[in-house]
Amino acid sequence: MPSRPDDLDPRLGDLAEGDVLRAILSRTPPSSSTLVGPGDDAAVIAAPSGSVVATTDTLVHGPDFRLAWTSGYDLGWKSAAVNLADVAAMGARPTALLVALAVPRDLTLSFVERLADGFREACAALAPGCAVVGGDLTVSETLTVAVTALGDLDGRAPVTRGGARVGDVVAVAGELGLAARGLGLLFGRFRVDGAPVPVDPSRLGPGESAMIAAQLRPAPPIGLGPVAAVAGATAMMDVSDGLALDARRMADASGVTIALDRGALGSDPDAALAGGEDHALLATFPEGLLAPGFRVIGRVTERGSDALTSDGAPVEVGGWDPYRDWDAVGG
């Protein structure tokens, strides 16, 4: 939805880089962690722990999103959220985003303004105190949003995926499988002759709007990352590629087996195991400890012949590789 009439909505190709960056940055105010904000060669961000957590993740038009389904606001929100989740998964508090945009010349200014709104609102909702501190703008035929997120550990050690210990409980916070079901709806119901068309809410049944929202505007439990670390999580990671694949990664990194309780995986355990892009937090806690917001889904056992089991049997469900899977669906 453009924020102004079309004839007042210039194309980015007709503007200078500085004008576009100013339009973005005027909509994304700094936070108290921003010591030097946008406008200089680099930003300076507080890192009171004496270390900084850093991660980068990119959304590319085609493989990662389609403009018929995703608004500028959605795109800004999701590209912030997926990076914030990686910071939270280390047990850290997000402090800053850097945004590198590569934009087609015919994209409108209002699209980029809504993108900036999405960054701002995702930070406000998911990670208060985090702000956009810098950016870069380039021309490209392929709309690309590369975000780097920084965070602070508040003096704690990072919680890696390699710390799970035999006897720990395995727990999760956030949704499992919902975003993938949303993606399935988009590809199954909102294409004409293979090409994506806008989502028509009147064609969504009960619960389906939440699936679409989980795909387009995921709301991972960012604040629970530091909460889990304070509570004593021994290992933690972001579930971005499906529980089946990511729990295996945690088991391999920790040298253990993760034994899931299938009954704890909701009404559709296979969807919970396979679905990607939820950005739930998977964590392990010593017996008797569990952070608020987490639910137990299994137990850490000694490494057996399988890294991951469900009710004692090997998990056959494969993982999610966005590098292959989103794009392979076509459309």
Place this chain on the structure above:
Amino acid sequence: MPSRPDDLDPRLGDLAEGDVLRAILSRTPPSSSTLVGPGDDAAVIAAPSGSVVATTDTLVHGPDFRLAWTSGYDLGWKSAAVNLADVAAMGARPTALLVALAVPRDLTLSFVERLADGFREACAALAPGCAVVGGDLTVSETLTVAVTALGDLDGRAPVTRGGARVGDVVAVAGELGLAARGLGLLFGRFRVDGAPVPVDPSRLGPGESAMIAAQLRPAPPIGLGPVAAVAGATAMMDVSDGLALDARRMADASGVTIALDRGALGSDPDAALAGGEDHALLATFPEGLLAPGFRVIGRVTERGSDALTSDGAPVEVGGWDPYRDWDAVGG
């Protein structure tokens, strides 16, 4: 130059994301600042100053480079160097790079391996102690390299572009105009029917190889950023868009006029003023102080009617806007 025969050089589209990232990261060893390296949700990097300097800059195929002219190694080197220069321009020591790659499916693995070699060698040559700590890989029709660089101030205040004071000397370290002359050679001499063709060294006259190298593998004086800060630089910035434009930016940010001495700008002052992509360091120092490696090119005066003068006359040469200019050249 592929590092293996073609039949052993798979296309990226036939590999999983993890395989490609491992190939990159195995060629880019961590540094002593890397507290948690690649392989987890996020990296953790030492920030002993209690703050972190952060910047991002992207190179996109078409607007920013052409594969006929730029090898994988060159691309890795340049995308590291331009980001390292922004960290150095704050007076900071680069500690880490995060690399977000968006790659066409038919790109070869060896190209990406050489890209990683370029990152590693640029860090080793320009910013020892800096390392690639994380990355992301996505599929895109447009080859895109988005780099974020982090740095530490070693306890000093950042040197912004807004600190120049009346009476300071204006100085520069590094080349002015050389990279733009290299770009001119590429567009003027190494295209056939408008399309880029590989550089034939036998068609380069004396000094021209250095121009091409300055464009494809710039070697900005990264180490001199902290040196200038220690020496007492009052303002500093990276000259990426040409001295004429960047010196105006410094003058505007500082509320002063920068009065250049045309005789100090080398044999072709207009080229030195206009040319972009050199990534020289522009700094101001109190009278009597000058960091090693810097040469005086002017003086800071009270703000007059022009932000920038040369031998007392307004500078007519315009600036460089890579967002518009590289692409507008076509080819």
